[in-house]
Amino acid sequence: GESVGLHLPTLSVQEGDNSIINCAYSNSASDYFIWYKQESGKGPQFIIDIRSNMDKRQGQRVTVLLNKTVKHLSLQIAATQPGDSAVYFCAELPPYDYKLSFGAGTTVTVRA
Amino acid sequence: KAGVTQTPRYLIKTRGQQVTLSCSPISGHRSVSWYQQTPGQGLQFLFEYFSETQRNKGNFPGRFSGRQFSNSRSEMNVSTLELGDSALYLCASSWGTLLNTEAFFGQGTRLTVV
16 A cells, blocks of 8 residues: 554653654655654644655754665764654655545654 | 734634634745644645645545635635534645645644534
8 A cells, every 4th residue: 555654652751851753654665755743633744855866865953764675764963952842754756646644653762 | 924824723612513724824935835743644635735726635525625815815615514524624835846845834723613
């Protein structure tokens, strides 16, 4: 199918540590991937994206890694802060499909 | 620059009724997508519109329909509401023709069917 799955439904992280959120995708034709953050009561917020011609992309405190060989995507958050507590979704987009397929989401809780 | 605006934010309807939700995309964005979010099923794709044309539709019954206007604003309609239609309905807009540009989401409409 076209589902995108996250390895862990929950992740607890100590404030200041780095977080790694993993995602496995199933459609080898997908060429665009996005990570979203969703806080309670809000819509998903774009964090970072990566295209299939790249292996790594860095943003502010976040890095996305793409391993096309094993169809794996990860989001690394550096120096995790309380404001990073949210549900994180990865999404994939096959070419010319016009729809994003989302994983189930990982709930990140930051411990003070 | 205003974000994606969805109205209303909250809605309570009775089984059997119909409902219309509205989405105003970011200015200049021509692609609008709709998603249903529930605790059990996560984010499920409903449909996507570009320049008033539906380009893709998810696996939802015919009770779910949508349209897009010439100003890119979009509406979705659910007829003969069922309890299982209770969900957060999210709209996303993007600039690119192939959706492979940043897609921005609205706050969603929380629909409760009683």
